[in-house]
Amino acid sequence: MAVTGLLMLLFLIVHMLGNLKIFYGRDDFDHYAGWLRTIGEPVLHGAWYLWIQRFVLLLAVVLHATSAYQLSRRDLKARPTKYAHHQRAQAGYATHVMRYGGITLALFIIYHILDFTTLTLNRHGVEGAAYDNVVSSFSVWWVTAIYIVAMICLGLHIQHGFWSAAQTLGLNRPSRDRAVRGLATGLAVLLTVGFLIVPVAVLAGLVD
Amino acid sequence: MKLTLRIWRQAGPAEPGRMVAYEVPDANPDMSFLELLDVLNERLTLEGDDPVTFDHDCREGICGACGVVINGQAHGPRERTTTCQLHMREFSDGDVIDVEPWRSVAFGVVKDLMVDRSGLDRIIRAGGYISVNTGSAPEAHATPVPKPIADTAFDNATCIGCGACVAACPNGAAMLFASAKVTHLNSLPQGAPERTERVLNIVEAMDAEGFGGCTNTGECTVACPKGIPMDSIATLNREYLRASLGRK
Amino acid sequence: MTFYKLGDDIADTCAPDVPIEQRWDKRRFDAKLVNPANRRRHSVIIVGTGLAGGAAGATLAEQGYNVIQFCYQDSPRRAHSIAAQGGINAAKNYRNDGDSVYRLFYDTVKGGDFRARESNVYRLAQTSTQIIDQCVAQGVPFAREYSGLLDTRSFGGVQVARTFYARGQTGQQLLIGAYQALSRQIDAGNVEMHERTEMLDLIVVDGRARGIVARDLVTGQISTYLADAVVLATGGYGNVFYLSTNAKNSNTSAIWRAHRRGAYFGNPCYTQIHPTCIPRSGDYQSKLTLMSESLRNDGRIWVPKNAGDTRSPDQIPEAERDYYLERIYPGFGNLVPRDIASRAAKNQCDLGRGVGPGGLGVFLDFADAIRRLGEDKVREKYGNLFEMYDRITGEDPYKVPMRIYPAVHYTMGGLWVDYDLQSTIPGCFVVGEANFSDHGANRLGASALMQGLADGYFVLPPMLGNYIASNKFDKVTEAHPDVVETVNEATGRLTKLLSVNGERTADSFHRELGEIMWDECGMARSEDGLRKALGRLPELREEFWRSVKVPGNGNQVNQSLERANRVSDFLELGELMCVDALHREESCGGHFRVESQTPDGEARRDDDRFAYAAAWEFNGTGEQPTLHRENLTFDYVHLAQRNYA
Missing domain, CATH: 1.10.1060.10 (Alpha-helical ferredoxin)
Incomplete structure (x- = not known):
């Protein structure tokens, strides 16, 4: 889980930085979106890289989810009886909601692909017109609302997930603990804010 | 101080268990949590009830024998303190305290609050x-x-x-x-x-x-x-x- | 009226008659060996998994014996050795401060007030250095200096720094080491471990110990276990006083059952009372907690000058305080040995100057130390102890003086054993605190851990091998009449406890017994008091069997039954302790007879009449026991009166 999680985290950072290109205007953004399909040429044929990346990411998501499912099953089996007196969690909220947040994110990813990759749910839905597709979706308040909820889930997931990954990979040391926790929170805030700037800007009319 | 204990009672590993409430009218703030259970057990014995079974030994926080979940917290509310070192001054007069055994599929309940570790x-x-x-x-x-x-x-x-x-x-x-x-x-x-x-x-x-x-x-x-x-x-x-x- | 019969003298015949330095080597060389291939065919029962039992189990299993081991706790790691705080002595002389095997031997004999057997003590000192090597190799994290080498400190009553320690948890760390070694042998299939199983009786067949009867504390099943030898490593009997620093379930049953089957009991009245314990706070008190003796280095002990002064300590002006240890013992002040500090505190409380609930406590004040060193420095030195005190009493010792009172801590007495650690029942060996061997009338600090591990790792294994190699073992079956009879007696006893159905709990009898023992056979013992106790104890025992109430049945977990069974043995032991204390008309070490003191109130030994170890033979419940004397000779350390003024 740690490895696949970190892989997806890496992708998200690049994804977020790419999204911000929308502020350079329609042409730049559409050009960027088009370029993504040409990465690796001429060694690779058109969009091959993209498919490789999609495959790797899909694999990562599937492995991450499978591990999460197996771990949850094992954990629920290990503690079948709950305490009569509700256990007050000592750990933070982010830790508490990992499981539900993860499920929310999985559903969100499906929605997100149907919205911007296959364009099935996109109101504009013109292939190649990435800028207009984005604007059309986020102009609807409840779509933006879905994104806001999802990105908050993402932030929480990363805040615990990043530290937890460092823990699982045995990278934490007493001397590094503060730094790792700080980095986790930093990444969480950065990604949540970075991803939300675009829909909020669209809804606010700053991008149209 | 007067306390109400709700304690998990289970006659044996395969028996069903439930929470049972007991009043302890004569608790003292200087008692340890286990001494509170001792006082309750003395009374239950004389009244012809089955006293509450719990693991304990050194009563100075080092042998690791004792341990119950108190109000949802393992070893109770005080940090870095085993159940035997937890004293009733951490609680207030009139409190209702839930006492349960360790829960894990790897720790079967032997009897009441005693588990197999x-x-x-x-x-x-x-x-x-x-x-x-x-x-x-x-x-x-x-x-x-x-x-x-x-x-x-x-x-x-x-x-x-x-x-x-x-x-x-x-x-x-x-x-x-x-x-x-x-x-x-x-x-x-x-x-x-x-x-x-x-x-x-x-x-x-x-x-x-x-x-x-x-x-x-x-x-x-x-x-x-x-x-x-x-x-x-x-x-x-x-x-x-x-x-x-x-x-x- | 006398309370005992005088029997023949007894002597240790195992220590070879060569200079003391060579005795252990000679004994080991003379010992017969068991062929490694044959060891598997010999089984040994070990009861108890503390330092002595755990170490013995691991070592005998490593050597190839078939070990069957028992503990009443749910894990061998919980034995009460775990609670020892201070440290473990060893004559390593890493400090180059003049320590040697001979000095450790000398200090121990003198500290024991000349009531220990020289041969055993010398061997203990010899073995001590090997223990440290063994424990370090096992991964015991002793305190170290920045050089990476082991740190040592000095401890009460000696002038060299020979105590190795692991913060205030040395016992825990050593026990975990032995437990891990034992775990390794359990995993290898060399030790058959029975947790939550308590010994009920010793099986003696044709005069030799051949097994035990034990009860599974979970199912209530009573079973017999048969073997070629039995090792008792079941600790001390301080809980006879009800309140002590022992674990709540520590008991005398194993050694008392063996005593009833013929093992002599050595020096039962020798108990050590530790001066710095947290006083009791009420009738519900279930045990007492020790605070490390090191506190006396910086704390000052005092009581109000006026009896019955109930003002809070900060309201009592300097002129109305009595720093009695500094006054009576200007030389040693607050650092007098344990027995002297304990007795002085009792005397002050007897004068009505005690503080706290019931007037049973004296102040241990750190105000001067805090002024002198600063609170931070004090916190650094004693922080964990202050925290523990605060947790138990709810009082902050940085602000108000601690209250302390002596409490029963260790019993030097135990089953009588010879140089081979064998009791008077052949094949029944006794190790650790359960035997009487090495500490005489008083144990020095940090010597209990040393003795437990010495017995278990190094002394018992070769001597047990010698016993096995020297004897033939016919097969004994469960159908043997002696086995059947022992099982029936053990079962009958439990059935009887369950059937009395009286009106008093076992705990209430235990408390009453404890009060009698503490008052009459505690820190100060008098002929009148002991006679009074010997009048009352048989009555109490009879009352117990008439009116104890044990709920439930014997076929499941029944902690009340376990407790009642242990209390019944404590009641009998209490009588023997009083008989021993009454017959020993001298003061020595932990045994203080008010009739035998110097004009200024110090203990006075009577070497002419009492330079012997008392070995008591059991003649039946309520019958007078027989005294066998083992005369002690002091060829190497010359008899001298202790003086700390």
Whole structure:
């Protein structure tokens, strides 16, 4: 889980930085979106890289989810009886909601692909017109609302997930603990804010 | 002070259990939690009821025998304190206190608040030792151990094996317990020759006992009366990765 | 009226008659060996998994014997050795401060007030250095200096720094080491471990110990276990006083049952009372907690000058305080040995100057130390102890003086054993605190851990091998009449406890017994008091069997039954302790007879009449025991009166 999680985290950072290109205007953004399909040429044929990346990411998501499912099953089996007196969690909220947040994110990813990759749910839905597709979706308040909820889930997931990954990979040391926790929170805030700037800007009319 | 205890009563491993309420009108703030149970038990005995069964021995916080979940918290509300060292002044007159046994599929209830923690012993048997037969030891000063390493080993060796970490973990995992032993022995030069086998065997035994998996919630370290840190779990993971990769 | 019969003298015949330095080597060389291939065919029962039992189990299993081991706790790691705080002595002389095997031997004999057997003590000192090597190799994290080498400190009553320690948890760390070694042997299939199983009786067949009867504390099943030898490593009997620093379930049953079957009991009246414990706070008190003796290095002990002064300590002006140890013992002040500090505190409380609930406590004040060193320095030195005190009493010792009172801590007495650690029942060996061997009338600090591990790791294994190699073992079956009879007696006893169905709990009898023992056979013992106790104890025992109430049945977990069974043995032991204390008309070490003191109130030994160890033979419940004297000779350390003024 740690490895696949970190892989997806890496992708998200690049994804977020790419999204911000929308502020350079329609042409730049559409050009960027088009370029993504040409990465690796001429060694690779058109969009091959993209498919490789999609495959790797899909694999990562599937492995991450499978591990999460197996771990949850094992954990629920290990503690079948709950305490009569509700256990007050000592750990933070982010830790508490990992499981539900993860499920929310999985559903969100499906929605997100149907919205911007296959364009099935996109109101504009013109292939190649990435800028207009984005604007059309986020102009609807409840779509933006879905994104806001999802990105908050993402932030929480990363805040615990990043530290937890460092823990699982045995990278934490007493001397590094503060730094790792700080980095986790930093990444969480950065990604949540970075991803939300675009829909909020669209809804606010700053991008149209 | 007057208290109401709601205690998990279960006649045997296969019997159904339930919470039963008892009034204790004559509690004293200077009593330990176990002395409160003693007072209740004396009364139950004289009234012809079955006294509450619970594990306890040294009553000074070091043997690791005692341990119950008090109001949802393993060993109760005071940090770094075993149940026997918890005193009633932490509570107020009129409180209702819920008392339950450790819960984990690896810890079956034996009777009432007493559970079977032998799984923890089996983890140690799998590799929680340094193989040195009596009489074969070299002179103690032959291998100096840098003080910081000796201190880390000591901090982890203070684990009392009470099982609070398992009880507090929402996943019923024994990672903190296992990691304390791995960190204690693997950080010392004396433990180095068996480092790889030790961590692999301990993890294998832990999984075989039915303990849950670690999701790094950190509940264990909060409940731990000896304050074994989460870093120990990172150390166990590191040792495990190293051992798994190195073995191939 | 006398309470005992005088029997023949007894002597240790195992220590070879060569200079003391060579005795252990000679004994080991003379010992017969068991062929390694044959060891598997010999089984040994070990009861108890503390330092002595755990170490013995691991070592005998490593050597190839078939070990069957028992503990009443749910894990061998919980034995009460775990609670020892201070440290472990060893004559390593790493400090180059003049220590040696001979000095450790000398200090121990003198500290024991000349009531220990020289041969045993010398061997203990010899073995001490090997223990440290063994424990370090096992991964015991002793305190170290920045050089990476082992740190040592000095401890009460000696002038060298020979105590190795692991913060305030040395016992825990040593026990975990032995437990891990034992765990390794359990995993290897060399030790058959029975947790939550309590010994009910010793099986003696044809005069030799051949097994035990034990009860599974979970299922209530009573079973017999047969072997070629039995080792008792079941600790001390301080809980006869009800309140002590022992674990709540520590008991005398194993050694008392063996005593009833013919093992002589050595010096039962020798008990050590530790001066710095947290006083009791009420009738519900279930045990007492020790605070490390090191506190006396910086704390000053005082009581109000006026009896019955109930003002809070900060309201009592300097002129109305009595720093009695500094006044009476200007030389040693607050650092007098344990027995003297304990008795002085009792005397002050007897004068009505005690503080706290019931007037049973004296102040241990750190105000001066805090002024002199600063609170931070004090915190650094004693922080964990202050925290523990605060946790138990709810009082902050940085602000108000601690209250302390003496409490029963260790019993030097135990089953009589010879140099081979064998009791008077052949094949029944006794190790650790359960035997009477090495500490005489008073144990020095940090010597209990040393003795437990010495017995278990190094002394018992070769001597047990010698016993096995020297004897033939016919097969004994469960159908043997002696076995059947022992099982029936053990079962009958439990059935009887369950059937009385009276109106008093076992705990209430235990408390009453404890009060009698503490008052009459505690820190100061008098002929009148002991006679009074010997009048009352048989009555109490009879009352117990008439009116004890044990709920439930014997076929499941029944902690009340376990407790009642232990209390019944404590009641009998209490009588023997009083008989021993009454017959020993001298003061020595932990045994203080008010009739035998110097004009200024110090203990006075009577070497002409009492330079012997008392070995008591059991003649039946309520019958007078027979005294066998083992005369002690002091060829190496010359008899001298202790003086600390």
